[in-house]
Amino acid sequence: MKPRLIAPALMSVALSACSVVGIRSGTPEPKYRVIGTVGAVQIRQYAPRIAAETTVHGSVYHARSQGFRRLAGYIFGGNRTRAKIAMTAPVAQASDAPSEKIAMTAPVDQSQSGPDAWTIRFYMPAGYTMETLPVPNDSKVHLVTVPAEDYAALRFSGVPNQTSVAREQARLLAALKSSAWTPAGEPAAWFYDPPWTLPFLRRNEAVVKVTRAGATPG
Known part of the structure; x- marks a missing residue:
């Protein structure tokens, strides 16, 4: 292989391994x-959108980690219909619950809402409404409408x-x-x-x- 072709070849291999290194996919x-x-x-x-959000107290990194876990609990079945919402692709929910697949959107949003208080948000997919999204089991997780x-x-x-x-x-x-x-x-x-x-x-x-x-x- 000629030297000038090494870099493109390595980049091709790296990009083909996206799912391994954690690149968002679709x-x-x-x-x-x-x-x-x-x-x-x-x-x-x-445009207007809906988000699942939670407020966490502590350091910026602790808040992001705890808030992420709390919201992940909601999208991976911690809701009244046990619907599972995948980070990168729809996932079928438990076999003993009604069949439903929901794809989550990026990004994860972190903003400061007070001294040592942070609000973490997961944005919900387009096409859902406050009425059609499953209700969170955790009272610290809230569904909110975000305006344009x-x-x-x-x-x-x-x-x-x-x-x-x-x-x-x-x-x-x-x-x-x-x-x-x-x-x-x-x-x-x-x-x-x-x-x-x-x-x-x-x-x-x-x-x-x-x-x-x-x-x-x-």
């Missing part, structure tokens, strides 16, 4: 359209720890200072990949709700 995202850019920052307009919103998003890779997330959120806010977009809340972080994904292949985003400069926040 997971849908909430619908949005890009309505502007500010350098590397995308301005996205999101505009978000600024800055993508970054690597393992998302408190330092890297804070750094990227600062970069995001700095980029918006000289733009036509004004932050309309505190920045949050979105995570798209399972924890075993290779760091350089991870998709993370620093995000903040925005309005056009001079407009009244919704």
Whole structure:
């Protein structure tokens, strides 16, 4: 094999092993359209959507881990109809429950909701309503309707720890200072990949709700 062909060949092997290294595979995202850019920052307009959310107290990493487990309990059968909601593909539910398959969407959303308090969200698939989604068994898990919103998003890779997330959120806010977009809340972080994904292949985003400069926040 010629030397110049080694790198493409290795990349092909790496990408063919996506399921092994934890790359998301076919997971849908909430619908949005890009309505502007500010350098590397995308301005996205999101349609209304439904999320399962929970609030956890503690450090940012502890909250993410505990909140993820709590919400995973809901989507993997911890609900009144025992419906199972897969992270990357529909999974059939228990044989003694009504047949139902639900695909979950990415990303996992983490935002600060108070001193040492964090809200973690899983977004539900399009096509479901508050009436058709199964009711959580855990009283700490809530289904909420998220209205249409505009978000600024800055993508970054690597393992998302408190330092890297804070750094990227600062970069995001700095980029918006000289733009036509004004932050309309505190920045949050979105995570798209399972924890075993290779760091350089991870998709993370620093995000903040925005309005056009001079407009009244919704």
